[in-house]
Amino acid sequence: MSGPHDLGGTKVDAPVPRRQHAILPWEMRVDALMQLLSDPTRPGGPLMSVDELRRGIESLSPELYRSLGYYERWLHSLIVIMSEKGVIERSELENRLADVELAHEREHAERGER
Amino acid sequence: MSAEHAHSDRSAEHLERAFRELLAEKGIISDAAVSERLEFMYTRTPALGARVVARAWFDPGFKERLLEDGSAAVTELGIDIRGLRLVVVENTAVLHNLVVCTLCSCYPRMLLGLPPDWYKSVEYRARAVREPRAVLAEFGLSLPGDVTVRVHDSTADMRYLVLPARPTGTDALGEAQCAELVSRDAMIGVALAGSPSNVL
Amino acid sequence: MTPRFHPGEAVRVIDKASAGHVRTPRYIRGKCGVVERICGEFRRPEESAYGRYGGGRERLYRVRFAQHEVWPDYAGPAEDTLDVEIYEHWLEKREAGP
Structure with missing residues (x-):
């Protein structure tokens, strides 16, 4: 089986x-x-x-691989590898992400933005 | 850019910040280290590769060493390449080289900076190995049949830099002026070195 | 360790399925080419991709393939070639032939 990254020679009919x-x-x-x-x-x-970075990227589903941006794939992979x-810990990252988002909303509210 | 994509960028930005903050708090990666690395990254531009190419045009001995062992020759010029394993491939009147990474986006970043978006695209990675001449034509480079096309898929540990042919009509130019004729795309192999009229 | 293959030698990329991370593209497996140069010895990606950096090193070759060998429907001159880096454990000998 080859992953979503193994693109060489794939028939792609687009410039x-x-x-x-x-x-x-x-x-x-x-x-x-x-x-x-x-x-x-x-x-x-x-x-x-670098091989671990690649492995983390290649383990994405083909749908996700194509829908994520280039550095989103990298970030996803870095998080997978560092969690492994x-x-x-996944949970602490999720908690921190919630904090970051809350802080972001607050900053915007203070500036009177939506 | 679609609203959806914009949203995805925003959440990626937040995730990056959360991840980075955790790494900093745990003493894994300091903010200072990130800043220092970013500064180094900004020093990597195609001008470095162009300098190497122009030197090869002016110094046949250097060119010979460059083709023999790219990393060693580039280091001679005082360029910090941090472990890059470089293979330099030379374009001639009868041979044209093209570089791709079908598996990801391997690229001589130490000499060219970050790869352009098209280099990382599904289309380029899928097609460059199978129909290089059609891809080159899209980039405006239609090569005659008597020019052999050699594609390099950087699948593993080596990185490739194309040494373009020196354009004709450049005999009067100095090395630094010649370096200005060497574009990033020429060093990937989707273009030729420019003609002097572009810079003079 | 002496190299198993040498520049100019005819080789075939082993055609086998792979699970997990490898650096041998699908499209080149089973194809015949000629060793262009020995690149050196590097960490084996199948190990390194799972955090095992200490293991043995694998010799890496740059192998040159005729485009018409890789893509039977290749639309270009017979002289056009494709260079791919292949690790030693993905290569086997072949009798030089057409």
């Missing part, structure tokens, strides 16, 4: 899309986090490998 989006700060940070987690010079050794290793 290569040439539109470029401006890379967003959070996307750059996801990239930086990946580099830091897999840095071979990291004291105590790297916490993960016990570096973070």
Whole structure:
């Protein structure tokens, strides 16, 4: 079986899309986090490998693989790998995400925005 | 951009922040380390690759070493490539090289920065290995049949940089001026090095 | 460890199913090519992808394939080629042939 990532030679009847989006700060940070987690010079050794990043991405369902943005796939994978290793707990990430979203809503409310 | 996609970006942004905050609190990755890495990433642009190409055009000895061992030769120029295993492939009058990563998006980031969106697209990754000439034509490069096309699928540990042919009419130009003729796309292989009229 | 294959040698990519992470694209399995160069030794992705970094290293080759061998319906000259990096444990010998 090959995963949703194994695209070489797949019959795709569409031109290569040439539109470029401006890379967003959070996307750059996801990239930086990946580099830091897999840095071979990291004291105590790297916490993960590029192969693990890829494995996490490849384990996405084909539907999810195509619907997520490029760095969303990376982020999803980083979270999977760090959860597997016990570096973070899923529950604490969910709690933190709720906090972040609440803080975001509050900031917007203060600025009188919707 | 659709509202749905915008929403997805927003939630990804929140998730990134939550994840990063946890890593920082646990002492895994500091904010300072992230900032430092981002600064380094901003120093990686196609100008670095262009410098390598122009040097190869001007210094045959360097070109020979570059084709023999890309990483060692680039390091000679004082460019920090952090473990990059580089293979440089040369375009000639009878050979054109094209780089793709069908499995993900492997790319010589140390010399070109982050890959463009099209390089990461399903369409490019699916088609570049199977119908490279059609893909090249879409990029405006229709190659005659007597030019061989050689595709490189960066499936594993090596990264590829195309050494484009030096355009004609550049004899009067210096090395730095020549570097300006070398686009990112020319170093991926979907374009040729530009003509001097583009910069002069 | 001496390399099992050498530049210029005819090889075939092993055609087998894979479960989990590998770096041998589906499209190249079972195809015949010629070793272009030995790239060095690297962590085996099948191990590294699951957090096992300490294991043995695998030799990596760059193998050159004729496009018409890879895609029987390839629309281009017979000289067009495709280079793919393949680890040693995914390669087998073949008798040089047409």
